[in-house]
Amino acid sequence: MGAPRPVFPRGAALWAFLLASLGGVAGQPLGAEPTCTAQPLARYSVTFTGKWSQASFPKQYPLFRPPAQWSSLLGAAHSSDYSLWRKDQYVSNGLREFAERGEAWALVREMEAAGERLQSVHGVFSAPAVPSGTGQTSAELEAHSRHSLVSFVVRIVPSPDWFVGVDSLDLCDRGSWREQVAVDLYPYDAGTDSGFTFSSPNFATVPQDTVTEITASSPSHPANSFYYPRLKALPPIARVVLVRLRQSPRAFSPPALGLGAGGNEIVDSLPDPETPLDCEVSLWSSWGLCAGPCGRPGAKSRTRYVRVRPANHGAPCPALEEEAPCDPDNCV
Template sequence: RAYDPGTAPSRSLCWAPAPPEGARRCVRGRSSCSRDPRRSASRGAGGRTCGLRSPDQGMDRRALWALLLAALGSAAGQPRGGESVCTARTVARYRLTFTGKWSQAAFPKQYPLFRPPAQWSSLLGAAHSSDYSLWREGGYASDGLREFAERGEAWALMTEMEAAEEKLQSVRGVFAAPAVPSGTGQTSAQLEAHARHSLVSFVVRIVPSPDWFVGVDSLDLCEGDRWKERVALDLFPHDAGTDSGFTFSSPNFATIPQDAVAEITSSSPSHPANSFFYPRLKSLPPIARVTLVRVGQSPRAFVPSAPDLGGRGNEILDSPSVPETPLDCEVSLWSSWGLCTGPCGKLGAKSRTRYVRVQPANRGAPCPELQEAAECVPDSCASP
């Protein structure tokens, strides 16, 4: 396609390398095309060569490369549209505390009591820039997140984080906290953040579950030139979109094609078999909570301890203030009517039954009658 250098936008970079007669040189960041008689002989009269108009092309190219690299360096790690730029000059240290609130009172439906009982996996997260995403609602889970959400295996996810740290420099550091061996309990970790890596993301697997987890996506700890003192968030279950199981103990059933990561609510997925399906509730109670408290800041970075995914440095909580979620009784459909029996010349009787599928809890609706009878005309009567 023909290119008109006269219409191209230009940028100028000026320097003073002791030029002759005190003149100042400028490099124009614009491509230009000129006739090249040396190429015209082999390509015809229309031969053109494109380059930079400068007496010293080698120096001009080096200067342009420096300008380009500087522009790319300043653009890397900048926030997306609508996000503020962090200008804090210090490195901030935070203590992250994860509190599980998955109790039988708050989530009575199909609450796992054994093999395995309700619990939380290790917490795995990173401090990062805006050009990295550990997970995102509406996005698709990576292979590492799929392995973590389905089986609690952290190796692949940690490898992805470390690759982003080494190659893209979008991850500042990986942090982890020990698992919580019950549905209610606490675990904690320490992390650091600085201006270019002021965002925090983490995930914790719900155990047992098909591919469900809780976490935080790109929480910004910075406000302008200041670090936030304290941040607390309620957490709700999410579906990684890689397994189609409906209940905590569902067998592995891969979702093909893969679905996007989505929040699980009291009405979505809209199926009575779902372990989080509570049609009487407008929204689920929080299943967990995270608190980040700034514990210090300094001009120099500190080295966090190596992630410990196997330890049990946590505590089990039994909070009496947990709200109770009412669980209504659920029964099966009616069976078919039985035979109509009775004496000849008179009305007989027939009956049908149903059974309890979910016992009521926490002052939920009681179970209805499980047997029903009706009058009928006997199909075959017994003579007196």
């Protein structure tokens, strides 16, 4: 007796079988509710505020060539099957160019291609660069119920490949659009350049690393520009606020790259928190020659120098010179 023949569903049951086999429509599991059921479109203002001041981040704070500043903001409204950047994952070639050199066009092309090919990006938006560490810039974006996530990046200038941003921030809360969202931002390393300091020369990370958050203790190296071992956590280096706009829906076109809707301005705000910075000194030099008259105890000395000067009531520098008794050298 042969094996039993498989029985396939017929008619309406066949369609249900096929839909279940394919996982529903457009990747949505059968019977699952849409991620966002709010009105199709919503418009938001995006206000980025730099909080990178010398008081908050005194260690190696860039004062010139170039001074502390922010690149243009570049982002997109997208669906869950797109990622501009993500912690513990590798960045794209476009984001690498942006994080290391501020070159945005390759990243723009990647986002546009994702919108055209996969329909996962609804629109690209940008805001102008900020010429100081504590400035402000703004833009507008349009979110769609099928593209309710927002991601963006802003490069820290100068830096090897450091940036701030948000990854897949959802503007929709099931059946309604969120009226306002505020997020504190902290520095990230793109994993493509091995520099420790703001002014480090270009030295590629081979093999490329994943995106990691820079903290007060990681990387755990005294040369790291964000290394503050006395702090449990870094203060926020920037902040972004997204506010839903109430104007009537209209035809929306993202602003041209570098020409955000709101422009930028210097922010007059509350004083920045002062981060104490302890003095850091070098290792001692070798002991010098022993000097002194024959037949009597001599003295030798060694020195060290200041690597990082204290700031904001941090620990003062210790003695930079030390003497010790010795027997005079070459005494006849």
